[in-house]
Amino acid sequence: MSDSDIYKRRYERERKARKEAEQLLEQKSLELYETNLAIAQLNEQLEKQVVDRTSKLKEAKDELEMIAYIASHDLKTPLRSISHVSSWLEEDIQAGDYSEVFNYTSMLKRRVERIETLLNSLIEYTNLNQEILDHREVDVQELVTKIIVHEKEGQNLDWQIKPKLPKMKASKVLLEKVFKNLIHNAIFYNNKEDKSLKIGFEKRLESYLFSVSDNGNGIDPRFSKKIFELFQTLSRKDENDSSGIGLPIAKKIVMSQGGDIWFESEPQIGTTFYFTWKSI
């Protein structure tokens, strides 16, 4: 074989190898580009997760601070009252006057029960985050009927559910809590002789809209935000057993399920609470 033949063949092989190397380079560049893109997307997702988790952490921290403040603030009133009543009791016993003893011990007992109610409510509120969310099909008609029958016991109540409530996939525990709180309030805070209760429902594109209406005294719109805050009741706390936790719990649950809660009210005519629940 002549030298020129050898160099000719070598040249051809080098050219072929060069082209193959260029192809591989092109391929690797594309792979690198796609990997970089995937990394950038992953980074963006991670950033979003960080923002989301930071926001949730902040919410949890704010909630904790609020609970700590409320616990100390709201518990002070009954504790102060216990202290005062105890002093009066002491003074009367020292003076040999037993006429008010029974009255004072009843007052003490009610204040202690009030503290217990507040503490139990706080525990219930904080434990909401740990509820086991078992999403199964719930017969809402059956669920609500049971709640009404239980809550109205011994009371004269004209009630209806219209239209028929659906069967839907949801956490039964959470849905029950919301309905129970709203129905309890609708009956408990209605001072009228002929109480009435209406449960309504509307299927929307991506959610269910429920309503709980009563013919009670209505709620002043000035309190539209306040009633969803912890331990806020619109009547004196020693006039009722309410802890002021029902609506904040309902709101927390509804919002955790991607919904919203609000009310419409007319004084002396009645109130309707609405809440939405995301379809699964």
Next chain:
Amino acid sequence: MKGIVFTEFLDMVDDTFGIEVTEEIIQESPTLSTGGAYTAVGTYPHEEIVGMVVALSKATNTPVPALIEAFGKHLFGALAKSHPHFLSKAGSLFDFLDLIEQYIHIEVKKLYPDAQLPSFETLSKEEHKMEMMYHSERSMADLAVGLINGAAERFNENVTVTLADQTSEHNGKQVKITIEHST
């Protein structure tokens, strides 16, 4: 097998025996998938390099194991040039040999996931003697000897490398390699 093995082999043949011999072995080798055109960044059938080594052995009247060992030493030089960071992690030959399985092959697999590498298990390591077990389906322990000799030269250490086939069939797939410092 990675293309760098092929390109370095042909470069070694060029430098040691001349371009005519290179041309001859390419023509004499059983069918080469690319007609002898290799790029260092490609991947080619392992059988082709075996074919070219056998052709070289015939063309130069040199035994195959000796050719493979010589190539191993040459290949080490090329690899050390392209991947100096692997060497900088070790202070001696024995430390470097330990790194092959613990670090080097792991990093190579990250860059080239389809690379089929032999495994080197350290059996014992003393001040002047080290024993390793070589495992590979390709039975290229002689190449490993050449690479070790190349590494020894790099670390300025004089060593003797011996092989002992551990398989009953003497197929070279599991070989004990003993490296001893020469007195």
